[in-house]
Amino acid sequence: MQERVAQFEVDHVGFLDASGQVLEDLPEDIADLEVIKQGYRSMVLTRLFDARAINLQRTGQLGTFPSSLGQEAVTIGFSLAMQPNDRLVPSYREHGALLCRGVTLCELLLYWGGDERGSDYQQARKDFPLAVPIATQCLHAAGVATAIKLRSEPQAVVTVCGDGATSKGDFAEALNVAGVWQLPILFVVTNNQWAISVPRESQSHAQTLAQKAIAAGIDCLQVDGNDLLAVEYASRKALERARAGGGPFLIEAITYRMGDHTTADDARRYRDDDEVSSHWQGDPVARIRSYLVEQGGWTKDQEEALQADCQVELERAVADYLAVTPQPASAMFDYLYAELPQAYEGQRQQVIDRAAEGKTDE
Amino acid sequence: MSNSQPDNQPEVLRFGQALNRALGDAMRADDKVFLMGEDIALAGGPFGVTRKLLDEFGENRVRDYPIAEASMVNLAVGAALGGYKPVVEIMFMDFCTLAMDALVNQAAKAHFMFGEQGPVPLVLRTPHGGGLNAGPQHSQCLEAWFAHIPGLIVVCPSNAADAYGLLRAAINDPNPVVFVENKRLYSAKSDFPADPQPIEIGKARTARAGNDLTIVTYGNTVHLAEQVAKERAEQEIDIEIIDLRSLQPWDESAVLTSLSKTHRLIVLHEATEAFGIGAEIAARMADIGFDELDAPIIRLGAPFMPVPYSVALEAEFGPNADQLNAAIDRLLL
Numbered sequence: 001m002q003e004r005v006a007q008f009e010v011d012h013v014g015f016l017d018a019s020g021q022v023l024e025d026l027p028e029d030i031a032d033l034e035v036i037k038q039g040y041r042s043m044v045l046t047r048l049f050d051a052r053a054i055n056l057q058r059t060g061q062l063g064t065f066p067s068s069l070g071q072e073a074v075t076i077g078f079s080l081a082m083q084p085n086d087r088l089v090p091s092y093r094e095h096g097a098l099l100c101r102g103v104t105l106c107e108l109l110l111y112w113g114g115d116e117r118g119s120d121y122q123q124a125r126k127d128f129p130l131a132v133p134i135a136t137q138c139l140h141a142a143g144v145a146t147a148i149k150l151r152s153e154p155q156a157v158v159t160v161c162g163d164g165a166t167s168k169g170d171f172a173e174a175l176n177v178a179g180v181w182q183l184p185i186l187f188v189v190t191n192n193q194w195a196i197s198v199p200r201e202s203q204s205h206a207q208t209l210a211q212k213a214i215a216a217g218i219d220c221l222q223v224d225g226n227d228l229l230a231v232e233y234a235s236r237k238a239l240e241r242a243r244a245g246g247g248p249f250l251i252e253a254i255t256y257r258m259g260d261h262t263t264a265d266d267a268r269r270y271r272d273d274d275e276v277s278s279h280w281q282g283d284p285v286a287r288i289r290s291y292l293v294e295q296g297g298w299t300k301d302q303e304e305a306l307q308a309d310c311q312v313e314l315e316r317a318v319a320d321y322l323a324v325t326p327q328p329a330s331a332m333f334d335y336l337y338a339e340l341p342q343a344y345e346g347q348r349q350q351v352i353d354r355a356a357e358g359k360t361d362e
Numbered sequence: 363m364s365n366s367q368p369d370n371q372p373e374v375l376r377f378g379q380a381l382n383r384a385l386g387d388a389m390r391a392d393d394k395v396f397l398m399g400e401d402i403a404l405a406g407g408p409f410g411v412t413r414k415l416l417d418e419f420g421e422n423r424v425r426d427y428p429i430a431e432a433s434m435v436n437l438a439v440g441a442a443l444g445g446y447k448p449v450v451e452i453m454f455m456d457f458c459t460l461a462m463d464a465l466v467n468q469a470a471k472a473h474f475m476f477g478e479q480g481p482v483p484l485v486l487r488t489p490h491g492g493g494l495n496a497g498p499q500h501s502q503c504l505e506a507w508f509a510h511i512p513g514l515i516v517v518c519p520s521n522a523a524d525a526y527g528l529l530r531a532a533i534n535d536p537n538p539v540v541f542v543e544n545k546r547l548y549s550a551k552s553d554f555p556a557d558p559q560p561i562e563i564g565k566a567r568t569a570r571a572g573n574d575l576t577i578v579t580y581g582n583t584v585h586l587a588e589q590v591a592k593e594r595a596e597q598e599i600d601i602e603i604i605d606l607r608s609l610q611p612w613d614e615s616a617v618l619t620s621l622s623k624t625h626r627l628i629v630l631h632e633a634t635e636a637f638g639i640g641a642e643i644a645a646r647m648a649d650i651g652f653d654e655l656d657a658p659i660i661r662l663g664a665p666f667m668p669v670p671y672s673v674a675l676e677a678e679f680g681p682n683a684d685q686l687n688a689a690i691d692r693l694l695l
Contacts, residue, residue, distance in 0.1 A: 063495050063671070114495055114671040133499060134429055167428035197405035198426045270404035329678035332670045343636075347665040350685075351678055 014224030020290025070258030077231025105317030164195025225253030399451030470513030503633035527561030635663030
């Protein structure tokens, strides 16, 4: 005899069409306009930051930089749903989220300029720094969520990874333990369709990436990641549930990487320009602006003032960043251990002596 | 095939191009050879080593792998046991940490445990080294880990000709080979033979003959040694440079022969000095070469420190010419 022992479904949620029109009646508890305005400002600032950072890299003033162009609604959408004492364990493209959490533009620039002081967030002290390795942060997030659960605190963790990261063992292992232990954690999979040069369909044969949660017994949802309203709403519901002891949740946010993987990449080698152009139709920034114009009476003056305000904030941050003095070479010895072992004190002294003589090989 | 090179003029090739040519030639010579890696197919590899190979050999033999190093190397072990010759690219040597079980507990053990039934002819290519502002998780030189594992072969060429010859030999080898490529060498040009052949693994090369002092090194620091040796030649200090090329097995007799001539030895590498390749060579020479030594053996490598991300800090991260000159002075002055 054969009988069905389990059955699964994956839903997709979106509230706005590509032009920003409301698709159907919005839920009563949809984010109010003030929250969306705040989110919109963060999206504008993130996009301006993105272009400026690439410009700094191209002129030799910043290290390799990963653009988040086109993904602003994901990273800012879940951030709007977070409480200040929730914890963010980000991947490397989450500039928008970090800005929402109180990390400064200057700190972000320092980090991508190779200065580790940029990870010493002055405000968001309990959020994690950007994780460049793939999917390792998912397990770290599970650890943070375990600590929260052990302390019985009404907090939740948000961790973010990409479509490529879902191929990793770390991702599967994090989901598994989060399910078994019912950890207060929201996994956001930013499906931007490309893992460097490898397209989504070469990464997994699964119909959705959301369904990877199902195998771990975790509820999931696919969300239009270019719809700020939808990302915020789905994240808020998941986080409320997690804080109340309802366990983990996974959101697959469908978006598109409009830029190169990083400034070290040239996507024209493997991706058609036509494909990229067609995705501008779904632009998350233009879409939420249309919504604000229609639903919130957002005016041209307000828009111009916002753009100007963001530009000023950005240029001030760039000036601050460029004025930071590099650490002395001996600084590399200051953070490896709480106290440098005696055996390596000589090496530290060598570096100090060399600096004193003004010698470098470069 | 003829080209525009005049006769007797050696062709000059970039290190990365030589690797590309070795992969292409090996795939043409043996249809069991296939490639796996991240971004190696359409994108041609993060450092361009697999460029255009997809066009010639197709997606069955040039395969982008879903991002999962442990999975990829374990799959390669299976493919090798199944009679194929996988050449796997791990994007940065730092990511080999993810594949350690596959390499150490599987690839290195299969032949030992299963005998003739279990050769693992896989090659794992991976770039090591700093100097590119790539940060502590993308700059490490971890070759000593692999040289410590019985069952693994480890090679690390310093120039285009050796890169070609050693990669062909590695692919022909019935054992698992970790093939280490220094990132800063990829674009470096050097002479390339008209009829390149595989180079025997385990044989060092005398990069420069000299009488006063021996520097044993490999990979990119061969060029640091050559630069310093050239400068010191003006002071009539005559330095011999041994380019190991293979780290496991390493050419003990070539090093001993050189030491027996110069009686002074520096072991130089970009990897962390503490517990490194240099420690093994120094200890071995202190034992079998004791009677030849006129001075202590000096090791020179990176400080016991992750590679800093900061450009300002990385510039001060050794080893550098100053340190090498100081070591030479200590032995000769």
